[in-house]
Amino acid sequence: MSENVSDFLLHRLTEWGIERLYGFPGDGINGLMGAIDRAGDKFKLVRARHEEMCAFMACAHAKFTGEVGVCMATSGPGAIHLLNGLYDAKLDHQPVMAIVGQQARAALGGQYQQEVDLVSLFKDVASDYVEMIMVPAQVRHVVDRALRIAIAKRTVTCIIVPNDVQILGAVPVPPRAHGTVHSGFGYRPPRVVPAEGDLRHAADLLNAGSKVAILVGAGTLAAADEVIEVAELLGAGVAKALLGKAALPDELPYVTGSIGLLGTKPSWDMMMECDTLLMIGSRFPYSEFLPKEGQARGVQIDLDPAMLSIRYPMEISLVGDAAATLRALIPLLQRKTDRGWRETIEKNVAEWWRVLEARAMHEAVPINPERVFWELSSRLPDECILAADSGSAANWYARDLKIRRGMMASLSGCLATMGPGVPYVIAAKFAYPERVAIAVVGDGAMQMNGNAELITIGDYWKEWSDPRLIIVVLNNRDLNQVTWEQRVLEGDPKFDAAQHVPDFPYARYAEMLGLKGIMVNDPAQIGAAFDAALSADRPCVIEAITDPDVPPLPPHITLKEAKAFAESMLKGDEDTGGMIRQSAKEVLATFLPGHRGH
Structure with a gap:
């Protein structure tokens, strides 16, 4: 059987390294399901009991592997069911792509059964990229852009495929002509490091502090060694936002644990008494658990400039990858000889574990x-x-x-x-x-x-x-x-x-x-x-x-x-x-x- 749109779409996913789809069937994606069957062992279809669960699984796949998670649902109600799981991915900044079916093109605008304005429906959760494929020549660049944007921006994207388009014949190579798009696959993330002058300014601020508190989030999950070295140099304690729970091992005596409503007393005490705050890769939202405004000087590191200096008024905001930025910052930091602050934190942490055991x-x-x-x-x-x-x-x-x-x-x-x-x-x-x-x-x-x-x-x-x-x-x-x-x-x-x-x-x-x-x-x-x-x-x-x-x-x-x-x-x-x-x-x-x- 010759390759149709659905076969080509799946083949393009394989070129991006996608091997697993979390989906639930329905007549709006019959063409795609047939292509998955024909693909044999190139794809693993994991079928949950509900489309929302498929989206949760795609989000978890992204969280635990760092790769893009892909979920799939039929038109109308199936697509609607994806939304909660997709918002979970969007708000936690995870790369997830949704593929959803739609009614045949000829029926659109006719109040046909299960016809929902899916572009409008997904416009918020997939605000960086949502597109409906109307002709076979779109497939290549729509798939390429949806995946590249999801990975690069760590966000949710969505592809909508009407059911009649799914079974159209072979996808043509776009002619070299006005009005065509010629895309390629693949993405390699850049190494983002702040300017040297900003790094020196941040180092001067951190070196001047005598009671440094560090808050880490999910952005430091791949930067444990760097965070540990910075904490050792600065004699700091380290609190962990909830999504950064696995960033550092809790056996380290200066790790104060979680922060916020679900947090620990050592984290609270550290934030209320520090004179310097270093926030790395975290979107922790509750300002009442951070130092009082004016109490501490602040440095923040985040790959997303939109998230800088919105939880606490930072004196220095550094745009950069956590591990790379910390590696560039470390040679500029001075080891603090007075370890009194660190000793207080470690004492509080040890006492807290005894409290938790007593409570348990x-x-x-x-x-x-x-x-x-x-x-x-x-x-x-x-x-x-x-x-x-x-x-x-x-x-x-x-x-x-x-x-x-x-x-x-x-x-x-x-x-x-x-x-x-x-x-x-x-x-x-x-x-x-x-x-x-x-x-x-x-x-x-x-x-x-x-x-x-x-x-x-x-x-x-x-x-x-x-x-x-x-x-x-x-x-x-x-x-x-x-x-x-x-x-x-x-x-x-x-x-x-x-x-x-x-x-x-x-x-x-x-x-x-x-x-x-x-x-x-x-x-x-x-x-x-x-x-x-x-x-x-x-x-x-x-x-x-x-x-x-x-x-x-x-x-x-x-x-x-x-x-x-x-x-x-x-x-x-x-x-x-x-x-x-x-x-x-x-x-x-x-x-x-x-x-x-x-």
């Missing part, structure tokens, strides 16, 4: 969720890949899991959407089938998306060289993060009609699908459950029955938040007794970390 060991009804994460942390396999879902699980992921060199970790950062935890680790297993992947999710997210994607895991897991994939579900029958936000931010009691999550037998459901399921309702069983999951011959769901009254305390509680919390209890919150009991234990452990509450 508090009794709860029946299981303290912090205990689940504390027990997991010491058992994390080398080079494992971690994903967390949005919700209270993200709090414990951010604080209690100790990252080591070689591990990868991510979650929905700026969008903070529910539901990507399980599709993220599925994509991780396809990208790295030899590595253990672990997702930590709440029961709300599991019921929203995770349960369906267990079917996807059941469909594919035998293809992975190491079948170990672990889903940890915190079953507390509550949309817990929002419940606590209602109490602390709004002063309202728990609204059960909105917050209640129906009970579900997650572990037994996993067993029904041919996976391993372990239900834990006793803290003494947690360690053995993780050991069993890590030695299993198939993916495993660990269902931990956890206490919703354990508070995800922020590192600093304002008077306004304390007042709102008190008001929520006075209004008759149904869980007041448990909240008071567990909150008292958490606060006591902060000041007396040796205390084991009962």
Whole structure:
């Protein structure tokens, strides 16, 4: 059979190195699906249960591999379903390309079934490039530009292909004539380094500081050695934005951990006391957790100039790749002889880990969720890949899991959407089938998306060289993060009609699908459950029955938040007794970390 538009489009993807597509079928992309079938082993089609999951998987593929992730959906509803996952990629600056079908060209504008103005629909999420292919001669340059722009700008792009165009005959070589486009494939990223004068100005500022705080984000995931060397020279502590959790290992004594609402007290203390702030590769949004304006002099390094000096008024803003810029900066830095600031940070960090352990060991009804994460942390396999879902699980992921060199970790950062935890680790297993992947999710997210994607895991897991994939579900029958936000931010009691999550037998459901399921309702069983999951011959769901009254305390509680919390209890919150009991234990452990509450 001669090559048609769909065959050519897929061939062009292979020339760009694309080997895997995350997609869901439909009549709007029948032509493309037929071409995937004809391509044989050149492509791996991963079919999730829902198009949104395909987009999440493409985003995770980009996050964990650094390559462009490609997802595919049919016209109309299929295309619409992609949007949430695509926004996850856009807001976290990941290269993802969506390929979507459309009704036949002759029907467009006629209110045909499933006809949606897809160019307008995708114009925001794929604002840098969205194009509909109307004739075969467009295919080459539309694919080339969509991929090159996605990779170069680390963003989302979209190609729309009407179903009648997909099956048109051979794609012609554009004639050398007016009105034609002749594109090529491939992209090599540049090495971006600031001007020498700007580097010297930044070095002078950093050398003058006596209490330097460093904040790193996802932009430093490939710059660990450089960040470590700078921190050693400056005697600085290093806080990590959530997407930069895997940037530095937590075993380093001056790494203060996460920052922000899900952050640590050492990160808060460091930011409130520093006189110099060095921010590298981070879009961390919460200015209230950074130094007060005027308190510290600031230097920021980011590859995207649009993100410079918008979180804190920086004195020096450097446009550049994190690793290359730091390598150019290091020879200009002077090693600080006074290590008092560093020693204070290290003391605070050591104390904080004792606090977290004390909190994790508090009794709860029946299981303290912090205990689940504390027990997991010491058992994390080398080079494992971690994903967390949005919700209270993200709090414990951010604080209690100790990252080591070689591990990868991510979650929905700026969008903070529910539901990507399980599709993220599925994509991780396809990208790295030899590595253990672990997702930590709440029961709300599991019921929203995770349960369906267990079917996807059941469909594919035998293809992975190491079948170990672990889903940890915190079953507390509550949309817990929002419940606590209602109490602390709004002063309202728990609204059960909105917050209640129906009970579900997650572990037994996993067993029904041919996976391993372990239900834990006793803290003494947690360690053995993780050991069993890590030695299993198939993916495993660990269902931990956890206490919703354990508070995800922020590192600093304002008077306004304390007042709102008190008001929520006075209004008759149904869980007041448990909240008071567990909150008292958490606060006591902060000041007396040796205390084991009962």
